[in-house]
Amino acid sequence: MIIRLDMQSDLPIYAQLMNQIIEGIASGSLKPGEDLPSVRSLASDIGVNLHTINKAYTLLKQEGFIQIHRQKGVVVNPDGMPGITPEYEQKQAEQLRPMIAEAICRSMDKERLLQIVESLYEDISHSEKENA
Amino acid sequence: MIIRLDMQSDLPIYAQLMNQIIEGIASGSLKPGEDLPSVRSLASDIGVNLHTINKAYTLLKQEGFIQIHRQKGVVVNPDGMPGITPEYEQKQAEQLRPMIAEAICRSMDKERLLQIVESLYEDISHSEKENA
DNA sequence: CATCTGTTATATTTGTAGTATAACAGATGA
DNA sequence: TCATCTGTTATACTACAAATATAACAGATG
Numbered sequence: 001m002i003i004r005l006d007m008q009s010d011l012p013i014y015a016q017l018m019n020q021i022i023e024g025i026a027s028g029s030l031k032p033g034e035d036l037p038s039v040r041s042l043a044s045d046i047g048v049n050l051h052t053i054n055k056a057y058t059l060l061k062q063e064g065f066i067q068i069h070r071q072k073g074v075v076v077n078p079d080g081m082p083g084i085t086p087e088y089e090q091k092q093a094e095q096l097r098p099m100i101a102e103a104i105c106r107s108m109d110k111e112r113l114l115q116i117v118e119s120l121y122e123d124i125s126h127s128e129k130e131n132a
Numbered sequence: 133m134i135i136r137l138d139m140q141s142d143l144p145i146y147a148q149l150m151n152q153i154i155e156g157i158a159s160g161s162l163k164p165g166e167d168l169p170s171v172r173s174l175a176s177d178i179g180v181n182l183h184t185i186n187k188a189y190t191l192l193k194q195e196g197f198i199q200i201h202r203q204k205g206v207v208v209n210p211d212g213m214p215g216i217t218p219e220y221e222q223k224q225a226e227q228l229r230p231m232i233a234e235a236i237c238r239s240m241d242k243e244r245l246l247q248i249v250e251s252l253y254e255d256i257s258h259s260e261k262e263n264a
Numbered sequence: 265c266a267t268c269t270g271t272t273a274t275a276t277t278t279g280t281a282g283t284a285t286a287a288c289a290g291a292t293g294a
Numbered sequence: 295t296c297a298t299c300t301g302t303t304a305t306a307c308t309a310c311a312a313a314t315a316t317a318a319c320a321g322a323t324g
Contacts, residue, residue: 096249116225144312187312
């Protein structure tokens with residue numbers, strides 16, 4: 001699992017971390033039950049503060065993607081991922097709506113938009129990177 | 133054009149404004165050449181500061197959705213909307229990727245995701261609200 | 265000339281992001 | 295027993311963005 005951070009991004013570091021871990025799970029490079037680095041080791045690895053990692057982990061735990069054990073450390077949730085809850089569906093629609101509206105403004109065909117989404121879907125699920 | 137703001141949202145007011153104006157254009161309720169309220173009148177209408185409106189307008193102008201004339205005021209860009217530039221395509225992919233990754237984690241079928249996107253696309257482009 | 269535009273400038277308040285230290289509790293292994 | 299590893303909590307600080315509050319300026323209008 002290689003973490004790439006963009007310190008120039010307007011996206012907070014902890015959010016970039018969450019995104020990359022979620023994509024790691026989606027691609028299969030992080031499997032349920034697999035260990036994640038401790039807050040301290042990951043923090044020193046990528047050169048940020050321990051609290052920044054902790055914030056990302058805590059939020060991922062709240063959403064059900066990982067489990068945190070006091071001593072064992074952090075693992076990808078071995079009981080499986082969270083499902084498609086009504087809250088998730090609502091959040092997803094709220095996030096998608098402005099992006100789709102902009103695509104419509106720019107005269108992007110529905111078919112082209114769907115192709116892009118499909119292509120990203122395939123790209124993420126078929127990457128299956130096996131990195132240390 | 134009715135503006136609805138959620139003061140509890142984590143999305144900044146100026147960004148909510150941008151989204152709603154863009155969706156207004158996408159739905160056809162705001163047409164190219166149509167006037168938008170002045171920064172002062174809109175600010176007092178929805179009860180926020182003039183600078184908050186100005187920030188939203190300035191960003192929308194930078195992206196090509198509206199034009200700002202010193203005296204005439206603000207209008208939806210009569211020369212048409214911005215097109216599908218490489219920068220836009222990249223930004224769009226960066227925004228879509230983490231959302232699609234989460235959908236995959238939650239075992240959402242590709243078909244179901246595409247249905248949701250298609251349904252939102254239709255919903256937005258067919259709304260055509262004609263409000264004062 | 266008053267009044268409407270957008271524009272610019274300055275200052276202040278509030279909240280979030282991130283860092284820096286430090287300490288605590290529980291488990292592990294030597 | 296003790297050093298060492300976990301996550302956890304607390305406090306303080308800096309930096310920055312969001313939003314507000316005033317104020318003033320420039321240009322056009324009626």
